[in-house]
Amino acid sequence: xVRLQESGPGLVKPSQTLSLICTVSGGSIRTDGYYWSWIxxxxxxxxxxxxxxxxxxxxxxxxxxxxxxxISADTSKNQFSLxxxxxxxxxxxxxxxxxxxxDGTAFYPEDYWGQGTLVTVSS
Amino acid sequence: DIVMTQSPDSLAVSLGExxxxxxxxxxxxxxxxxxxxxxxxxxxxxxxPPKLLIYWASTRESGVPDRFSGSGSGTDFTLTIxxxxxxxxxxxYCQQFYATPRTFGQGTKLEIK
Numbered sequence: 001x002v003r004l005q006e007s008g009p010g011l012v013k014p015s016q017t018l019s020l021i022c023t024v025s026g027g028s029i030r031t032d033g034y035y036w037s038w039i040x041x042x043x044x045x046x047x048x049x050x051x052x053x054x055x056x057x058x059x060x061x062x063x064x065x066x067x068x069x070x071i072s073a074d075t076s077k078n079q080f081s082l083x084x085x086x087x088x089x090x091x092x093x094x095x096x097x098x099x100x101x102x103d104g105t106a107f108y109p110e111d112y113w114g115q116g117t118l119v120t121v122s123s
Numbered sequence: 124d125i126v127m128t129q130s131p132d133s134l135a136v137s138l139g140e141x142x143x144x145x146x147x148x149x150x151x152x153x154x155x156x157x158x159x160x161x162x163x164x165x166x167x168x169x170x171x172p173p174k175l176l177i178y179w180a181s182t183r184e185s186g187v188p189d190r191f192s193g194s195g196s197g198t199d200f201t202l203t204i205x206x207x208x209x210x211x212x213x214x215x216y217c218q219q220f221y222a223t224p225r226t227f228g229q230g231t232k233l234e235i236k
Contacts, residue, residue: 004165037225047173047216062224063124097174100220105156107164109220110186113172 001025004097004114009055012121018084022097022114030075033102037110038082040093053080087121095116125149125219129228135236142204144231146217151197154221161221164193164202167215
């Protein structure tokens with residue numbers, strides 16, 4: 001069973017860059033047909049899909065964040081990462097990494113999620 | 124973006140009774156390649172990540188109790204819990220995975236009456 005674990009600073013200053021890593025175990029991020037997502041959730045609010053990456057580096061981002069977000073993968077470490085620049089208080093949220101797959105015909109929803117990590121943007 | 128709208132925002136149901144949550148998408152999420160609706164339901168308890176319950180609008184994820192069922196097609200979908208258990212207290216979200224960006228409903232908080 002795939003397991004995902006987020007890690008990174010819990011506090012980021014306004015205007016700085018948020019950087020998180022998701023470490024995957026129980027499976028390889030190089031597995032064909034698998035995609036690796038970032039999703040966030042402000043306290044007491046709903047879920048926002050940030051974007052996803054394939055092991056070949058192909059990415060898709062939410063247009064609402066595309067100017068500030070980068071998702072990358074390190075296949076040697078079986079990790080993928082999130083970078084969000086120029087953060088404000090509105091970026092304070094629990095950040096989740098997750099995975100979904102494509103079976104050759106259709107995509108599936110995210111079925112494995114990390115436990116999430118709270119990132120607070122504050123001076 | 125496809126906008127997902129859930130109703131109600133909150134719901135209180137007695138133990139053993141039926142709970143029904145609705146989700147409406149701003150456009151059809153019927154996927155032509157497999158003629159299935161790209162609609163998922165998640166359950167989220169405090170301090171936990173969302174748990175996938177149902178996908179393709181009506182397919183239960185492995186291990187999910189059969190009191191959970193999903194229905195609907197096109198733009199209108201329903202999650203039904205046939206006999207509410209105490210463990211079902213949570214926030215429920217619908218998600219469309221038809222297009223990117225993937226989008227979620229605002230959530231429905233389910234409580235015991």
